[in-house]
Ligand SMILES: Nc1ncnc2c1ncn2[C@@H]1O[C@H](COP(=O)(O)OP(=O)(O)OP(=O)(O)O)[C@@H](O)[C@H]1O
C-alpha cells in the first residue's frame with residue numbers, strides 16, 4: 001500500500017533536510033503507529049503520502065513515495081486524495097464547511113455517491129464518533145475534541161483504502177478515544193483498510209496496532225511488531241517516549257515480559273513463579289530506584305537547571321496557602337440564548353494550587369477557563385479573579401497577572417520568530433531584565449535551539465511550547481493552560497510540568513491525560529455537562545469511579561492493577577514498593 005524509498009525533503013528556507021533517507025513499506029491491511037520525539041518529522045512524512053509535499057509546499061524533494069503503486073510526485077493530487085484519507089493534526093486546518101453535516105458529506109459527494117447513500121454514510125460516520133446529536137450544528141461552535149471527532153468522521157465516510165491520521169485523538173476524552181480506536185480497528189480488520197497513525201500517546205494506542213515505527217531526527221530508527229516493541233525499552237527511554245504502565249510495572253519488577261493491558265499484567269503477577277521470585281530489577285536493589293526514569297541525562301539535566309532558575313524556593317506551590325485567587329459563585333453561561341454550557345459552577349481556588357480540569361469533550365472545560373481570563377462573562381452568577389468581578393473587566397485588565405495558552409496555539413502566535421513571541425509580553429508590560437526572561441522561558445520549554453525560527457515553520461509540539469514560553473516570560477501569578485501536554489513526547493511533558501511544579505504561580509490546566517493530572521495536580525476537578533461533579537486530591541478523585549464514568553474518564557492502568565491486587569497504590573513506583581516489601585516480609589517469615 002505504501003512504499004517509500006530513500007526519501008529526503010528540505011522545507012523552503014531551511015538549510016537542513018527534515019526527512020533524511022526514509023525507507024518504509026506498509027502492506028495492505030496493516031495498522032501502523034508512527035511515533036517519535038516532537039519535531040522529528042512525523043507530520044512531514046504523512047504529508048508526502050497524499051502529495052501535499054511536494055505539490056503544495058515547494059522545497060527540495062528526492063526519492064520515491066508510492067501509494068498503491070502511484071508515484072505521488074507524478075500523480076494528480078485529486079487522484080491521490082481518493083486513495084489516501086488524511087486526518088490533519090489541527091482540526092481547524094481541515095474543517096471548512098459551516099455545518100457538521102456538510103463537512104462529513106463533502107467527501108462522499110465528491111466521490112459521486114447517490115444522495116441516499118451519502119445520508120447513510122454521514123449518519124454512520126457521525127454515530128461512530130459519537131456526534132449524531134450535532135449533525136446540524138455549526139462547525140464553529142464545536143469544542144476541540146468535538147472538532148477532532150468530525151475530522152475522523154469525514155474520513156470514515158469516504159472509506160478510503162489508506163487512512164493516514166496525524167494525532168487524530170490527541171484532544172479526545174479517554175472513553176471517546178477508546179471507542180473511536182475500536183471502530184478504526186474494526187474497519188482495519190473487516191475492510192482491510194490500511195492505517196498509518198501518528199501519536200505520542202503510544203501507551204494508549206499500542207494495544208490497537210500491529211506495528212510500531214519510531215522516527216528520530218528525520219530518520220526511521222525503530223520498526224517492530226507492537227507485541228515485541230517494548231522488549232526494547234532502552235529505545236523508548238533514550239527518545240523520551242511514553243511507555244504503557246503495565247509494561248513499566250513488569251519491567252520494574254524484573255518480569256521479562258511486556259504486557260500492553262491490565263489483564264495481561266495481572267496474569268503475569270498471578271503466576272507462582274512471580275510470587276516466589278519477585279525481585280526488583282537486579283541492577284537496583286532499592287525499589288524507589290527501580291521504577292522507570294528517563295535515561296537521557298543531558299535533556300534531564302537541562303530541565304533541572306531551568307527548574308532551579310525559575311524556582312522560588314520560599315514559594316514552592318505544592319501545597320496551597322489559603323489565599324483565595326478565584327471565587328466563582330453559581331456561574332451560568334452559554335454561547336447561545338437559552339442554551340447554557342456552564343450550569344451553576346461554584347469554585348474557590350487558592351494561591352499556589354495546581355488544578356487539573358478533566359471531563360468529557362464539550363463538558364465546558366475551555367469555557368470555564370475563558371471566564372477566568374475575563375474573555376467570557378457570566379450570564380448569571382459571578383466570577384471574581386484576584387478579588388475583581390470579571391463583569392467590569394476585560395482580558396487586558398489582567399495583563400501581566402493572568403496568562404492564557406489556548407487549546408490551539410496557532411491562535412496566539414503572530415510574531416516573526418519564537419524569540420519575539422517570548423519577548424512580546426515583557427516588552428509591552430515594560431518589564432526589566434527582558435532578555436533574561438526571554439532566554440529562561442525559551443530554555444524551560446526547549447525552544448532555545450529554534451528561537452530564530454518563524455513560529456509557523458515549527459512542528460505543532462514546538463509551537464505549543466513556544467506559546468507557553470510567551471506566557472511564562474511574563475511570569476503571571478495565575479496561569480491558565482488549555483491542554484498543554486497534547487502532542488508532546490514524555491520528555492517534554494515532564495519538562496513542562498516540572499517547570500510549573502517548581503514555579504510560584506497558581507496553575508489551572510485542562511487535560512485528558514489522567515497520568516499527568518495524577519502526577520502534577522494538587523487538585524483535580526471533574527466536569528460533566530457544565531457542572532463540576534468531583535473535586536479533590538487526585539487520590540480521592542481517582543477512586544470515585546461513578547464520577548469518572550460520567551466524565552468519560554478511566555482509572556490509570558496501574559490503579560486498576562493495584563485495585564485488583566487489593567493494594568492502595570496510585571503510581572508504578574508505589575505499587576512496586578508495596579509488592580517488593582510484601583515479598584520481603586514473606587521471605588522473612
Ligand atoms: N512549513 C515548514 N517550514 C519549515 N520548517 C518546517 C515546516 N514545518 C515543519 N518544519 C520543521 O520540520 C521539522 C519536523 O516537523 P514536523 O511537524 O514534521 O514534526 P513532528 O514530528 O510531526 O512534530 P510534532 O510531534 O511536534 O507534531 C521541525 O523541526 C519543524 O521545525
Ligand SMILES: Nc1ncnc2c1ncn2[C@@H]1O[C@H](COP(=O)(O)OP(=O)(O)OP(=O)(O)O)[C@@H](O)[C@H]1O
Nearest residue numbers: 141142143144145146335361362363364365366367
Ligand atoms: N463559540 C461557540 N459557540 C457556540 N457553542 C460553543 C462555542 N464554543 C463552545 N461551544 C459549545 O460549548 C460546549 C462546551 O465547549 P468547551 O470548548 O468548553 O468544551 P471542553 O470541555 O473544553 O471540550 P474539549 O474537551 O473537547 O476541549 C460544547 O458543547 C460546544 O459545542
